Amino acid sequence: MIKLKDVSKTYDGKKMIVDHLNLTIEQGELIVLVGESGCGKTTTMKMINRLIEPTSGKIEIDGKDIMTIDPIDLRRNIGYVIQKVGLFPHLTVGQNIGLVPRLVKKDLDDIKKRTIELLDMIDLKHEDYIDRYPSELSGGQQQRIGVARALANDPDIILMDEPFSALDPITREQLQNELLKLQEELNKTIVFVTHDIDEAIKLGDKIAVMQNGKIAQFDIPEAILKTPASDFIENFVGQGRLWKTPDMLRAEDIMNKEYVQIGMQRTKAHAVELMREKNCEVLVVVDKSGNRLREMMGMVGKRQLSKNFDHEVRIKDIMKTDVMTVQPKTPLTEVLRLRDEHNLRFIPVVENGSVLGIISAASILTVLTEIIPESEDF
Ligand SMILES: Nc1ncnc2c1ncn2[C@@H]1O[C@H](COP(=O)(O)OP(=O)(O)OP(=O)(O)O)[C@@H](O)[C@H]1O
Ligand SMILES: [Mg+2]
Structure with missing residues (x-):
């Protein structure tokens, strides 16, 4: 676990580059620091491996103040990947990856084995690549070697500062996917810096949005998208973003909470009047009637009402009882699928038997118009 406690950094005593920052990163979490250029992301990250030292405050790793750890030892246990990989041009791929393990005098056979294992892990055939020089690799391959090198000494923590930002979009996406796969296997604590909110949403277990050296919001991607803590974050995240990630939209986001209910002992005449009103x-x-938490017994719509001519017939005798419902957390994509498959016009969102809201064509449309910016053609 990494803990930043009230950490500040200033160079001239005036402008706070990092401003009383508090952040707790759990073991095995991939957290993303995201924010505009100059907001203090790199500075924050470099304080974790003491490439920069805080002006005030404290940083702990597993409860230990990092100022009490020798910086060289500290860095050996913290992998570091940066945008310009910084592979040594006169060393081969194998030598680059094995650099730190050699420095800490690991057994040469073990280093070789580990290097081969890492090359396989990043999908580069070791027999083809181990003896190549960095200049003989593409940008994406160099960046993969950078990741492998950061993993070589099996550190608990990996810091990644815009590691993929110089790559073309396709290579970049590949490397993002590889990182997610690696993380599933390795379960490292990763701090990843980017100024790209899409990348942050894709990779982060949690996202820390930084603004002027402070953390403006620290939460899971879904919460950052759905409940941005300020106008700044809302703008930074960008309108319409939620729709680009429709998996994150759920039944509770699109339901209309203002539905109308009726007691089952009432009559058709009551229902007709209520619907008109x-x-x-x-x-x-x-x-x-009158109690929102009451269990749903069924639904009545125009279809049930028009089938019965007796105005005094009781609702309980004409209501539809086999109503298909969804849970609040059911994804929008699933709701739309059910709606199409069963030709449903209204879908109640139900939790513990009580109705939280109703999804209809109108409620879906309302949400879509709210989240799709006007400028976007649709
Ligand atoms: N050695 C230094 N002396 C004075 N100011 C510095 C120094 N290093 C960085 N800064 C300033 O600190 C601020 C934060 O820099 P930092 O590199 O942390 O930003 P960043 O969020 O990583 O930005 P980017 O997205 O552009 O990489 C910037 O305004 C920068 O000019
Ligand atoms: Mg930076």
Whole structure:
């Protein structure tokens, strides 16, 4: 676990580059520091391996103040990957990867074995690549070697400062996917810096949005998208973003909470009047009216009402009881699938038997128009 406690950095005593920053990163978490250029991401990251020392505050790794650890020892246990990989041009791929393990005098056979294992892990055939020089590799391959080198000494922590930002979009996406796969196997604690919110959303277990040396919000990607803590974050994240990641939209985000309910002992005449008064097309039937937490017994819509000519017929005798429902957390994609497959016009969102809201064509449309920026053609 990495803990930054009230950490500040200033060079001239005036401008706070990092401003009383608090951040806790759990073991095995991949967290992303994201923010505009100059907001203090690199500075924050470099304080974790003491390439920069804080002006005030404290950083702990597994409860230990890093100022009490020899910086060289500290860095041996913290992998570091930067944008310009910084491979040594006069060393081969194998020598580059084995650099730190050699420095700490690991057994040469073990280093070789580990190097081969790492090359396989990053999908470069070791027999083809181990003796090449960095200049004989593409940018993406160099960056992969950079990642392998950071992993070579099997550190608990890896710091990555815009490691993929100089790559073309396709290579970049490949490396992002590889990193996610690696992380699933290795379960390292990773601090990843980027100024690209898409990359942050894709990679981060959690995202720390930085602004002027402070953390403006620290949360899971879904929460950053759905409940940005400030206008700054909302703008930074960008409108319409949620729609680009529709997996994150769930039934509870698109339901209309303002539904109307009716007691099952009431009559058709009541229902017709209620629907006219509230200007709605469907009513949720409960065993007694007026209590929102009451269990849903069924639904009535225009179809049920028009089939019965007796105005005094009771709702319980005409309501639809085999109503298909979804949970609040059901993804939008699944809701849309059910809606198409079963030709549903209204889908109640139900939790513990009670209705939280209703999804209809209108509620879906409302959400879509809210989240799709006007400028976007649709
Ligand atoms: N040695 C230094 N002396 C004075 N100011 C510095 C020094 N190093 C960095 N800064 C300033 O600190 C601020 C934060 O820099 P930092 O490199 O942490 O930003 P960043 O968020 O990583 O930005 P980018 O996205 O451009 O990499 C910048 O305004 C920078 O000019
Ligand atoms: Mg930076």
